[in-house]
Amino acid sequence: MLPRTKRITLIAFITLLMFQSCDRKQEETKNESPVEFNQKLQDELRKMAEIDQIAAYIPQGKYKEMTNEEWNSFKDSVFTTHQIRLKEIFDKHGFVGFDLAGEEGSFNFWLMVQHSDHNPDFQGKVLADMRIKMEKGNASKRNYAYLTDRVNKNLGKKIIYGTQVSYNEYGQAISRPLEDSANVNERRAEVGLESIEEYLNRMTVSHFEMNKENMLKKGITEPKLYKVPNE
CATH class of the missing domain: 1.20.1050 (Glutathione S-transferase Yfyf (Class Pi); Chain A, domain 2)
Structure with a gap:
């Protein structure tokens, strides 16, 4: 059995931990109160x-x-x-x-x-x-x-999800430098985004329509699209 003085110290320490735990729970409840x-x-x-x-x-x-x-x-x-x-x-x-x-x-x-x-x-x-x-x-x-x-x-x-693009000489959207490009479609799926190929095609078509006059002058008569997986 612990000496009386040490028992009192241990009880005081345990009591302090209990109060701290209660304070943390109250603070968490406060922070998570309805907005x-x-x-x-x-x-x-x-x-x-x-x-x-x-x-x-x-x-x-x-x-x-x-x-x-x-x-x-x-x-x-x-x-x-x-x-x-x-x-x-x-x-x-x-x-x-x-x-x-x-x-x-x-x-x-x-x-x-x-x-x-x-x-x-x-x-x-x-x-x-x-x-x-x-x-x-x-x-x-x-x-x-x-x-x-x-x-x-x-x-x-480097970007993570391939949502930032630039355009090549054919007006085709290309992703800015990507981190772990091989798994970008997996990351995009996790946040509810379409495949990067579909996204780049959408951006390419939009760019073509906005700059159609200049594209035609360059001899580009239609958007240059990527092959979409599983099509």
Whole structure:
């Protein structure tokens, strides 16, 4: 039997561990408490995304009257201003999950983070929190894959899922340098993406249609496609 003094010390130590365990459980319960849906945030993100989509593509409507300098200035202003607001939202809520702003709000937040290429450190922080929520079913696996590749590209690293592309002289989409390219389709399937061949073909067709006049001038009359596995 232990001496009385040692028994008291052991009991005190065990009691302390019990209190610490209770504190941890209370903290975990607090962190996992239900999030209240934020309609105001969803509406704000929708309006921001509408402007983002104007800036993300070629000039349309009244924007076609802008000079290249004016257009580029407009785009930079939109993406920079949005990123400041996105950081404020992120600092308060972390990545915007389905529970906070619905699938629409979560998508719009992710979409604008995708276009915050001028601040890859911010994109990386968002990605880390998005992974946590994605693993709990509170964020899109597909969108997580796209943001992963975006961050890696912006940091000069190889991409993982093959979602970032460039185009060769025939207008055919080609993946940027890939990590473990032999198993890319397995990774894509895990997050609900089609095969990389199908994806590259889709991007090739889209590129061809957007640049059809120039393609025809080069003598390219149709998109150059990859053979899709199991077709």
